[in-house]
Structures are given as C-alpha cells and as structure tokens.
Amino acid sequence: MTAPTLSPTAISGRASAKPRRRRRGSADISSRPGFLGYGLLVATLLGAILPLYWAFLIASGDSSTLNNVNMPWWPGGNFLANAWKVVSNERVLFFKAVLNSLIVSTVVSASVVFFSTLAGYSFAKLRFRGSRGLFIFVIATTAVPTQLGVVPLFIVMSQLGWTGTLGAVIVPGLVTAFGVFWMTQYLSTALPDELIEAGRVDGANMFQTFWYIGFPAARPAAAMLGLFTFIATWTNFFWPFIVLDPSNPTLPVALSQLQANYFVDYSIVLAGVLLATLPLLILFVVAGRQLVAGIMQGAVKG
Amino acid sequence: MTTPSLRATPSAPATRTPRRIAFNSRVSRWDLKLSPYLYISPFFILFAIVGLFPLLYTGYIAMLNFDPILHTGTFVGFDNFVWVFQQRQFWIALRNTLTIFLLSAVPQIILALLIAAVLDSNLKAKTFWRMGVLLPYIVMPVAVAVIFSQLFGDHYGLINHVLGFVGIPPIAWHTDTIPAQIAIATMVNFRWTGYNALILLAGMQAIPRDLYEQASIDGAGRYQRFFSITIPQLRPTLIFVIITATIGGLQIFDEPQLFDTGGLAGGANQQWLTLTVYLHNVGWFQNGSFGRAAAVAWLLFLLIVLIGLINLAITRRIASNENRKLS
Numbered sequence: 001m002t003a004p005t006l007s008p009t010a011i012s013g014r015a016s017a018k019p020r021r022r023r024r025g026s027a028d029i030s031s032r033p034g035f036l037g038y039g040l041l042v043a044t045l046l047g048a049i050l051p052l053y054w055a056f057l058i059a060s061g062d063s064s065t066l067n068n069v070n071m072p073w074w075p076g077g078n079f080l081a082n083a084w085k086v087v088s089n090e091r092v093l094f095f096k097a098v099l100n101s102l103i104v105s106t107v108v109s110a111s112v113v114f115f116s117t118l119a120g121y122s123f124a125k126l127r128f129r130g131s132r133g134l135f136i137f138v139i140a141t142t143a144v145p146t147q148l149g150v151v152p153l154f155i156v157m158s159q160l161g162w163t164g165t166l167g168a169v170i171v172p173g174l175v176t177a178f179g180v181f182w183m184t185q186y187l188s189t190a191l192p193d194e195l196i197e198a199g200r201v202d203g204a205n206m207f208q209t210f211w212y213i214g215f216p217a218a219r220p221a222a223a224m225l226g227l228f229t230f231i232a233t234w235t236n237f238f239w240p241f242i243v244l245d246p247s248n249p250t251l252p253v254a255l256s257q258l259q260a261n262y263f264v265d266y267s268i269v270l271a272g273v274l275l276a277t278l279p280l281l282i283l284f285v286v287a288g289r290q291l292v293a294g295i296m297q298g299a300v301k302g
Numbered sequence: 303m304t305t306p307s308l309r310a311t312p313s314a315p316a317t318r319t320p321r322r323i324a325f326n327s328r329v330s331r332w333d334l335k336l337s338p339y340l341y342i343s344p345f346f347i348l349f350a351i352v353g354l355f356p357l358l359y360t361g362y363i364a365m366l367n368f369d370p371i372l373h374t375g376t377f378v379g380f381d382n383f384v385w386v387f388q389q390r391q392f393w394i395a396l397r398n399t400l401t402i403f404l405l406s407a408v409p410q411i412i413l414a415l416l417i418a419a420v421l422d423s424n425l426k427a428k429t430f431w432r433m434g435v436l437l438p439y440i441v442m443p444v445a446v447a448v449i450f451s452q453l454f455g456d457h458y459g460l461i462n463h464v465l466g467f468v469g470i471p472p473i474a475w476h477t478d479t480i481p482a483q484i485a486i487a488t489m490v491n492f493r494w495t496g497y498n499a500l501i502l503l504a505g506m507q508a509i510p511r512d513l514y515e516q517a518s519i520d521g522a523g524r525y526q527r528f529f530s531i532t533i534p535q536l537r538p539t540l541i542f543v544i545i546t547a548t549i550g551g552l553q554i555f556d557e558p559q560l561f562d563t564g565g566l567a568g569g570a571n572q573q574w575l576t577l578t579v580y581l582h583n584v585g586w587f588q589n590g591s592f593g594r595a596a597a598v599a600w601l602l603f604l605l606i607v608l609i610g611l612i613n614l615a616i617t618r619r620i621a622s623n624e625n626r627k628l629s
Contacts, residue, residue, distance in 0.1 A: 052449070
C-alpha cells in the first residue's frame with residue numbers, strides 16, 4: 001500500500017548498463033544549448049524555487065501577509081515564532097508526527113532494502129526451478145495499482161485492531177516489487193559468480209554466502225533503493241490518512257490537520273509546511289547527486 | 303554505483319583445508335534447494351496479503367452490503383455498482399479524473415521532453431541543472447497542495463496578482479471547474495516534470511551518437527534530428543513514462559483532497575472531485591459504505607487497465623510510424 005512509486009524504468013533493459021560515453025566531437029559543439037535552451041532551464045529552476053520561497057515569505061510574516069497585495073519580496077522576522085506555534089499546537093502533534101514519520105520511513109526502508117536484496121540475490125545468482133516465471137510475475141506486479149485494495153486492507157487492519165497504529169502503515173510497505181526488480185538487475189551484473197562459488201568452497205552455507213558476499217556487493221544499489229523508499233514513504237499520504245487517526249499521525253497527516261485547524265492564518269500553516277519539508281530538503285542537499293544518478297540509472301536503455 | 307566494491311569479507315582464510323562434505327551434506331542439500339525459495343518468499347507472501355488478496359477481495363466486497371461494525375455483509379449482487387452508476391457525482395468524478403489527468407500528463411511529458419533535450423546537450427554545470435530540476439520531487443504532495451492552493455488564491459493569490467499585470471482579470475481558481483483543474487494539474491506537474499525529464503534524459507543518452515552524426519552529414523537540422531531520431535529511439539522510455547504517469551495520474555488523491563479546506567473534499571460543486579477522492583468520501587464519510595467504495599475501486603481499476611491499453615496502442619503506432627519514416 002505504501003509502495004513507493006519509484007521508476008521501475010528499465011523493465012526491458014539493464015539497470016546497471018553503463019551510460020554511453022559521449023564523444024566530444026563536432027556534433028556536441030553544435031548542440032551547445034542556445035539562448036532558448038538556457039532560458040527553459042532557468043525558467044524550470046525558478047518554477048521549482050519560487051513557490052517554496054513564496055511560502056517562506058508568507059511563513060515569515062503574520063496573518064495579514066497572505067492578503068497583502070504589495071507583499072515585500074524580503075522575508076519578515078516571524079518565521080521562528082510561527083514555527084513555534086506549529087510545534088506547540090496540541091492538536092497537530094508536530095513532534096510526534098516527525099518521530100512517527102522517522103520510525104515508519106526508516107523501518108520500511110531498511111526492510112525493503114534487506115528483503116529486496118535477498119530476493120534479488122536469489123533471482124540473479126541462484127539457480128532454481130521456476131525462477132524465470134516468478135521473476136516475470138514480480139515485474140508484472142509493479143503495474144498493479146495495489147492502492148485500490150484500500151477497502152479490504154482497511155477491514156483487515158481494523159479486525160486485527162491495528163487501525164491508528166504505525167504497524168498498519170509499516171507492514172504493507174515491507175517489501176516492494178520494484179525493489180526486488182532493481183536489486184536483481186544490479187546483482188546479475190555486479191556480482192561475479194566466481195565469488196559466490198569461492199564462498200561455497202570455503203564452506204559457507206547459503207545465508208552466509210549471501211550475507212558476506214552478496215550483500216556487500218549490493219551496497220551501492222541498496223543505498224539508492226533505501227533513499228528512494230525513504231522519500232516515497234515519507235511523502236505518502238493516502239493510506240496513512242485513511243488508517244491513522246489525528247492523535248497518532250505521520251507528517252503528511254499532521255499537515256492536513258494543520259490546514260484544517262489554522263486555515264485562517266496561513267503564516268502558521270505554511271511555516272508548518274516548510275518545517276515538514278526541511279528534513280527531505282537536507283537529504284536533497286546531502287544526497288541530491290545520488291538521487292539524480294538513481295533515477296537515470298533506472299532509466300538507462302529504458 | 304558504477305564501481306561496486308567487491309571485497310568479499312574473508313571468512314577465516316587460515317582454515318583453508320578441504321572440508322569433509324559428507325559431514326552435514328544432508329542439511330547442505332536442503333539448504334541449497336530451499337534457500338532460493340526462502341529468499342524470495344517474503345515478497346510473494348507480502349504481495350499476496352497486502353496486494354493481491356485486497357484487490358480480489360475488493361471485487362467480493364463490492365457485491366456485499368457490508369456492515370462496518372459487524373464486519374459481515376449480505377450478498378447484494380451488483381446493487382453497489384448500480385448505485386454508483388446512478389450517482390451524478392461518480393460521473394463528474396470520472397470526467398474530472400480524465401480531464402485532470404490529461405491536463406497534467408500531456409504538458410508534463412512535452413515539457414519533460416524539452417527539458418531533457420536541453421539537459422542532453424553540451425551543458426555547463428550539468429549536475430547543478432539536473433539537481434535543480436529534481437528539487438520539487440522532495441516536497442511532499444501534501445505540502446505542494448497547501449502551498450499551491452494559496453498561490454492560486456481567488457482573491458489575493460500571487461498568480462492572479464501577476465496575471466493582473468498583463469491585464470488578465472482575476473480567475474476564480476477555487477470556484478470554476480477548468481481553472482481549479484488547471485491548478486491541480488499544475489501541482490502534479492510541479493512535482494513530476496523534472497523527475498520525468500531525468501528519466502527521458504537517461505534514455506536520450508543511450509541513443510548512439512553516430513545516428514546523429516550520420517543525420518548531420520545528410521543535412522538534417524536540429525529539429526529534424528529531434529523528431530526523426532530522438533523521439534523514435536526514445537520509444538521504450540516514453541512508453542514507460544506514459545504508463546507510470548497514467549497509473550499515478552488516474553489515482554490522484556492528495557492534491558484534490560487538500561485543494562480546499564471547507565466541507566466534503568472535491569469542491570462545493572464537485573469541481574475537482576476525482577475518483578479516488580470520491581472513493582474516500584463514499585467509504586469513510588457520512589454513512590460510509592465499504593461495499594460502494596469497493597465498487598468505485600474496481601471501476602477505477604478497470605479504467606486504469608483500459609487507459610493503459612489505449613496508451614500502449616497509441617504509443618506503439620506513433621513510434622512505428624516514425625520508424626518507417628526513418629528507414
């Protein structure tokens with residue numbers, strides 16, 4: 001249900017195929033972007049930044065800033081005060097929401113990475129009857145909109161007494177088809193069979209071989225899978241909104257509460273929105289390069 | 303990512319004497335045979351429980367008059383479907399879902415293609431631009447919805463203010479149907495255009511450069527090369543981007559759910575009520591009926607399959623026509 005919508009791009013291709021090295025010939029020089037090209041990029045960049053900056057302008061003002069037609073283009077000094085109103089609100093439970101989101105996203109990412117690597121290792125490197133058919137089945141399930149199973153899933157969760165608990169959000173996301181596909185693609189080219197055989201000859205059992213040889217080899221792809229799963233889980237709203245209640249929210253659920261409670265003062269609402277964006281923004285600054293590489297690797301040869 | 307460190311942890315290199323295989327060969331044989339299945343089983347078990355079963359069970363619940371307290375239901379056949387079909391709101395939601403989908407997917411993919419083409423050229427500071435276009439992806443849809451619903455404010459919103467400079471009278475973004483849907487489509491495009499541009503960029507970089515050189519020698523201009531080489535060669539990537547945009551776009555929930563605060567989600571006159579928001583309203587609001595919600599879910603599922611197939615047929619045709627022209 002919380003299944004991240006990663007790009008299971010290279011369904012027919014190899015995730016780890018090396019991008020073609022570009023030749024720096026005459027063709028490339030002629031394709032240096034012109035004024036229009038740079039213009040498009042600058043416009044895109046402004047389109048990405050301006051809404052956030054505008055939100056910051058409102059969030060650093062007071063309740064009248066939103067309705068001020070001649071809004072200053074420089075932030076005011078109220079951001080911290082507004083942020084404090086968000087985190088201290090008793091109905092929004094901001095800190096609890098951050099903690100819950102951290103728990104859910106971390107557990108889900110760790111679990112997806114572990115089980116996907118395990119399954120990917122099996123599909124890529126172990127020989128067993130039916131492996132091809134089962135792998136095709138895994139690929140096929142990436143196209144199934146499982147989100148539409150919410151009604152029975154909700155019924156099951158309420159019968160188990162899990163509604164309102166983090167378990168209801170965590171369990172459906174513990175392993176994803178995309179993760180299995182991604183790790184299989186990576187390991188089938190990145191891990192030489194000889195290494196596994198060497199491990200077997202040394203007397204390691206199957207799981208030891210996986211743990212000491214397969215898993216370390218999978219680390220780069222596993223890190224990326226973890227990163228994307230974390231983001232997808234952190235931003236997920238539909239299912240948590242249905243199954244959790246406002247007294248035990250994840251961050252997106254708390255934000256929807258914030259809007260409902262404070263809809264007259266958007267300086268506070270938007271301060272909360274920016275606070276909630278901050279963790280992933282930091283992640284973006286630290287790992288943005290990896291995010292770009294991950295999306296592009298998933299798509300190479302598409 | 304490209305250079306994985308393949309240092310297998312040395313497992314006791316000191317004791318490298320050949321082992322007696324017979325000692326625990328039986329355990330070892332089972333280990334060898336069962337382990338592969340054991341390793342892939344978590345996915346299949348979980349998918350069966352939280353993916354496949356709910357989806358199939360949805361079809362069953364859709365035939366029940368389900369009681370949310372007793373957790374049982376009486377069989378009512380297709381009554382829930384009949385009820386759904388009789389609701390004006392369902393048809394409005396169906397129309398809205400399709401229009402919002404078109405309003406977001408079409409400009410998004412065209413824009414992503416253009417951005418990707420620029421990123422694919424000989425740029426300075428490549429990483430900077432690539433990261434730049436990806437920035438909106440890390441803003442959660444709920445946050446995007448709250449920010450943009452204010453940017454698109456009817457009275458004091460920044461967008462109406464800017465439009466005023468060029469002499470366009472204020473647009474009732476939260477009242478009129480098409481403007482509301484444009485606003486929601488804009489939120490989707492804000493978050494996904496850059497992401498899709500990067501996927502398309504990767505596809506473009508996999509196109510052999512000799513094709514372009516050959517075309518240049520034959521006198522093809524930049525635009526001709528784009529339409530007769532890039533687009534046809536990009537076909538698999540394009541199909542992927544379109545399919546995922548379809549699966550995601552038709553289930554759109556967060557943005558329309560949070561576009562306005564008052565009343566039942568979707569707008570006072572259902573201006574931006576989508577099928578997923580409708581599903582939620584039917585199932586979890588005022589005399590919610592799980593049976594009817596399940597019927598909506600199944601209809602939405604069929605719609606996704608149908609549109610997916612149409613998409614596939616169209617993309618196939620376009621791409622193969624292009625190929626024929628090329629050869």
